[in-house]
Amino acid sequence: MTESQLESEPAAAGEIFGDRIDVARRFTASLAAEGELRGLIGPLELPRLWTRHVLNSAIAAPLFHGSVADVGSGAGLPGLVLAIARPDVEWTLIEPMERRVAWLNEQVDSLELPNVRVMRARAEDVGLEFDVVTARAVSALRTLVPITAPLAKDGGELIFLKGHNVDAEITAAQKALKKHKVTDISVEVLGEGILGETTRVFRARVR
Numbered sequence: 001m002t003e004s005q006l007e008s009e010p011a012a013a014g015e016i017f018g019d020r021i022d023v024a025r026r027f028t029a030s031l032a033a034e035g036e037l038r039g040l041i042g043p044l045e046l047p048r049l050w051t052r053h054v055l056n057s058a059i060a061a062p063l064f065h066g067s068v069a070d071v072g073s074g075a076g077l078p079g080l081v082l083a084i085a086r087p088d089v090e091w092t093l094i095e096p097m098e099r100r101v102a103w104l105n106e107q108v109d110s111l112e113l114p115n116v117r118v119m120r121a122r123a124e125d126v127g128l129e130f131d132v133v134t135a136r137a138v139s140a141l142r143t144l145v146p147i148t149a150p151l152a153k154d155g156g157e158l159i160f161l162k163g164h165n166v167d168a169e170i171t172a173a174q175k176a177l178k179k180h181k182v183t184d185i186s187v188e189v190l191g192e193g194i195l196g197e198t199t200r201v202f203r204a205r206v207r
Helices: 012-034 046-058 079-085 098-110 141-151 166-172 174-179
Strands: 067-071 090-095 116-120 130-136 152-162 182-190 199-206
Touching (some): 012 046, 067 141, 079 090, 079 098, 141 152, 141 166
Parallel strands (some): 067 130, 130 152
Antiparallel strands (some): 152 199
């Protein structure tokens, strides 16, 4: 990696992370240095690492509360980023792949994040309930809902970071949404006027 490859820190980073910006910088630097080598991010991601991944995740931080499960944490997007931004929330990062679990544990230790625990498991095997369940870039809603809704407490929330096709995903997932009692569905667009690339968030309740 060279400095020219890694995207410069956008001005919005300080605004979004506030007094946690130094921790966010350390995480982003580690991901830039090791992410491609360890199979966590692709070779084309460095020039947009802050914008497309870190801030895209962090902009949703105000939505979370209580206990949160991040399903398919991978490189720590969004779970580690959100845990950095919201040290007042309890985060459980759920990831089945051993090498990714190792990375997550290393980062939790290095960044000193006492509000985070890492579980090597598939979502279907966790057997716990949370106030909120989140995921980013895991799968389409019709396959994501059946593995995440059971992790939400009665009345708990699903908050998924999604792309531009989220409305089509909702339409295709109607059967799964009904089966798993997912209601109060909405899509929020975050980061307008702050980020060059906004974040679309699927929000719903499980009842």
